[in-house]
Amino acid sequence: MKMTITGITCKATVSTVESTDNLFLLIQADAGPPARYPLTGSVDMKVGSEMTLPDGGYAVNFDYGVVVTGYDLDSLLLLNLDSPDFLFNLSVNTTSQSATQTLTFCKNQGEGTSEYVVTYEISSS
Amino acid sequence: MISTAAQKELAALVEKRGIVVPELGRSRTPPAPRAKKRLPPRLQEAAAEALAAFRASPQFRALIADIPTLDLRALQSRLDETLNGPHFAPLLARLRAPATFEESPDDLVPKALSIGLMAQAVVLVGLSGSVGYVINLDRSNPKTGIYLGGAIDCGIDAGIEGDVCLGFWANAVDDINGVYVGEEVDIDDTTGVTEAAFVSFESDDLALVFVGLDLGIDDGMEEVNFYFVAMGFGHAPIYQSGDATYLVQLGTLTCSNSKDNYDTVYLNYTQDSSSTQYRYPVWDGIQMAEQGNDARFYQWGVGQIVKFNTELYLILQVGDHTMPTQKIQPGTTSLTFSDKVNGVDDIEYTLDVQFLKT
Numbered sequence: 001m002k003m004t005i006t007g008i009t010c011k012a013t014v015s016t017v018e019s020t021d022n023l024f025l026l027i028q029a030d031a032g033p034p035a036r037y038p039l040t041g042s043v044d045m046k047v048g049s050e051m052t053l054p055d056g057g058y059a060v061n062f063d064y065g066v067v068v069t070g071y072d073l074d075s076l077l078l079l080n081l082d083s084p085d086f087l088f089n090l091s092v093n094t095t096s097q098s099a100t101q102t103l104t105f106c107k108n109q110g111e112g113t114s115e116y117v118v119t120y121e122i123s124s125s
Numbered sequence: 126m127i128s129t130a131a132q133k134e135l136a137a138l139v140e141k142r143g144i145v146v147p148e149l150g151r152s153r154t155p156p157a158p159r160a161k162k163r164l165p166p167r168l169q170e171a172a173a174e175a176l177a178a179f180r181a182s183p184q185f186r187a188l189i190a191d192i193p194t195l196d197l198r199a200l201q202s203r204l205d206e207t208l209n210g211p212h213f214a215p216l217l218a219r220l221r222a223p224a225t226f227e228e229s230p231d232d233l234v235p236k237a238l239s240i241g242l243m244a245q246a247v248v249l250v251g252l253s254g255s256v257g258y259v260i261n262l263d264r265s266n267p268k269t270g271i272y273l274g275g276a277i278d279c280g281i282d283a284g285i286e287g288d289v290c291l292g293f294w295a296n297a298v299d300d301i302n303g304v305y306v307g308e309e310v311d312i313d314d315t316t317g318v319t320e321a322a323f324v325s326f327e328s329d330d331l332a333l334v335f336v337g338l339d340l341g342i343d344d345g346m347e348e349v350n351f352y353f354v355a356m357g358f359g360h361a362p363i364y365q366s367g368d369a370t371y372l373v374q375l376g377t378l379t380c381s382n383s384k385d386n387y388d389t390v391y392l393n394y395t396q397d398s399s400s401t402q403y404r405y406p407v408w409d410g411i412q413m414a415e416q417g418n419d420a421r422f423y424q425w426g427v428g429q430i431v432k433f434n435t436e437l438y439l440i441l442q443v444g445d446h447t448m449p450t451q452k453i454q455p456g457t458t459s460l461t462f463s464d465k466v467n468g469v470d471d472i473e474y475t476l477d478v479q480f481l482k483t
Contacts, residue, residue, distance in 0.1 A: 026407065031372055031430040033364055064372050064481040065430050069406055086409035091428025093374055093481055106412040106422040109387045113421075 003029075003066045003092055004121045005058040007100075008051035011115035014072055014085060014107045021045040021087060021114070022073040029062040042073040057121070065093035070116060088116045098122050134197040135256065135273060142356055147304060149277050149350040162233045162331035164293055164320065167226035171216045172291050172336040173318045179212040179289070180338070188289075192242070201271060201358060204258035208240045209399045216291075217398065220262050233331050237261050237301065237355075239272055239292035243340045255290065255335065259355050260400040261298050264438060265450040267395045267402060268298040274353030276307070276346070290337030295330065301355035305332055307346035323351060365396055365403060369432035372482035373453055375405075378425045378441075380413040382473040384466060387412045387422070388444040390474070396433045405429040410442070413474075430481065443472055453478055 013021045022042035028034040037058055043051050060066055068091070071084035088103035098121040105114045179185050188203055195203065207213070216238075219225045223234050241257015254275015261268045272292070294301060304326035311320040319340040325332040333353070378390070391410035393402050405427065416423040431437055433453070441448040441462045448462040459477040466472060 028364065028430070031365060031432045033366075065374055067428050067430055071406075071408060083408045086406045086411060089406065089426070089428055091374065091426065091430070093479070104421065106387060106414070106419070109412065110414065110419050110422070 001062055001094060002123045002125060003060050003062060004056070004123070005053060005060075005068065005118065006121060007057075007117075007119040008053070008070075009117045010045040010047055010049045010051075011102070011117060012104075012113050013045065013047060014087060014112065014114045019046055023051060023070055023087065024073055024084075025058075026069045026071065027058070027060055028067045028069075029060050030064045030066075035060070062092075063094075065091060067091045068118070087114045088118070090118055090120075092120070092122060096122050131195060131197045131200050135271075138197070138271075138356060138358070139273075139354075144302075144354055144356075146352050149304070149352055151348050151350065161329075162231050162295075164322070164331075164334040164336070165226045165228060165232040167228070168216075168219065168233075168235075168293065169318075169320065169336060171219050171226075172293075173316060175213045175216040176289065176291065176318075176337060179207065182212060184210070184212075185289070197271065197358070201258050204240050205260075205269070205401055208238070208258065208260060209401060213240070214398075217262075221264070221398070233293060233295060233334065235262060235293040235295065236297040237292075237294040239294065241272065241290055241292060243288060243290040243335065243337055254351060254353075255292070257290075257292065259292065259294065259298055259301065263297070264395075264398075266297065267400050267438060267440070267450075268357065269400055269402065270298045270301070270355040271358045272301055272353060272355040274305075274351060276349045276351045288337055288339040290335045290340055293334045293336070295325070295332045298355050298357070301353060303327070303353070305351045305353055307349040307351060310340075310346060321346065326350065365432050369396070370434045370483075371437075371455065371480060372430055372432050373437065373457075374479045374481050375427040375429045375431065375439075376477035376479055378413070378427050378474055378476045380415055380423045380474050382471045383413065383415050383418070384444045384446055384470065384472045386414050386418050388414075390425070390444075391442050392427065392429070393440040393442065394431055395438045396431070397435055397437075403431075427476070439476075441474055441476075443474065446472065448472065448474070451476075455480075455483065 013019050015021050023045045024042045025037045026034040069089040070087040072087050073084050090101055100119040102117050237259050239257050239259035241255050243255045256273040259270050259272045305323035306326050308322040308324045317338050321335045323333040389410040389412050392405050395402055411425050414422050437453040439451045448464050451460040457478055462474045464472050
């Protein structure tokens with residue numbers, strides 16, 4: 001089967017520094033080796049930003065399921081002192097349908113949230 | 126010699142953790158009575174066999190060749206692969222079933238096993254001794270760490286480029302921190318297998334036995350005070366390699382009783398008999414609250430897909446509290462993580478799981 005991520009939009013950022021999340025994805029199919037998108041670095045996301053994806057969407061083939069996790073790469077200055085922050089996750093398996101999901105996670109004791117809207121298609125090949 | 130990079134990282138780690146090496150010297154004179162406990166002969170045999178098999182393998186030659194260039198994380202990962210690899214599997218299986226080796230009440234029943242390098246020059250500020258990777262043997266408390274330590278001088282032949290050695294520890298990883306007194310060195314004339322025993326400074330009980338060939342340690346170590354410490358050291362983000370019989374998708378985690386409100390939660394897991402720990406999410410965690418406190422954040426769709434052959438151990442971390450380990454086996458549909466803090470404060474989370482491949 002195939003999962004194609006066609007859109008990721010930011011509705012609320014976690015980062016307070018310039019209100020920009022530095023988003024990268026880890027995509028893991030069938031519990032295999034994770035793929036990183038983009039391969040290096042991150043994509044700047046402010047409220048309303050759409051993540052640049054490959055033409056036609058980011059496609060991944062799977063037999064059992066896919067886990068997509070979005071992380072915020074911390075500032076380059078702090079790269080050696082800090083580690084990425086969790087932004088959102090979603091997962092599909094062979095029973096999943098194409099969907100648009102709004103993913104909201106609690107940050108800072110309920111005061112802040114991350115909110116991302118992810119659209120994906122599930123097809124048989 | 127281990128690489129300078131790894132040595133520098135070790136020194137930085139020691140400083141960062143605020144570890145202070147006690148003053149060391151020679152202990153009690155005249156020599157204390159012999160340690161009451163001993164390393165069970167069956168463990169000694171299994172250790173010697175495992176070491177012989179490993180030393181004859183290409184993996185051993187590759188490890189020794191690579192050591193000078195490995196950083197600490199790479200060294201840990203290579204030693205982890207070695208210890209969880211085929212050569213040490215029979216020894217680990219035996220260690221995890223004390224009935225297979227315990228013959229008398231004097232037998233040491235180790236709580237942790239290490240693989241490391243002996244007689245490296247300086248491993249800790251001014252100390253020569255041993256550095257390596259240590260794992261807990263209790264499957265429900267699968268901690269791992271880097272251990273290091275040694276003595277000021279005496280008994281350790283610092284010039285020797287050490288060979289691999291196995292360590293049998295009376296303490297679990299979290300409790301390895303203290304002064305160990307050299308007790309006895311025993312070298313088998315026919316096989317060359319050397320056994321070096323240490324007792325605890327406080328209790329005089331057998332605390333540690335190193336087994337190896339060419340330990341570079343001699344009779345001069347008796348009564349010498351050694352200092353050993355083990356430190357948890359994070360893994361690089363890794364995934365479970367290889368194929369497994371079962372694939373399971375972790376489903377919805379529900380917080381029915383939080384520790385503090387908005388606990389940061391994440392999961393660690395280990396597969397079958399391996400001690401390698403995985404984590405989801407790889408970094409950071411998810412803040413969760415009880416439904417009554419914040420109905421937006423009382424459930425989390427974990428989604429992570431994990432694999433195993435016979436069982437998978439899950440450890441839920443809730444804020445600063447580690448919940449008792451739960452196990453997924455064929456047929457498991459849900460798990461309840463439940464614990465009390467300070468005897469009264471209940472914490473409860475439930476997780477449903479779905480088999481994707483059986």
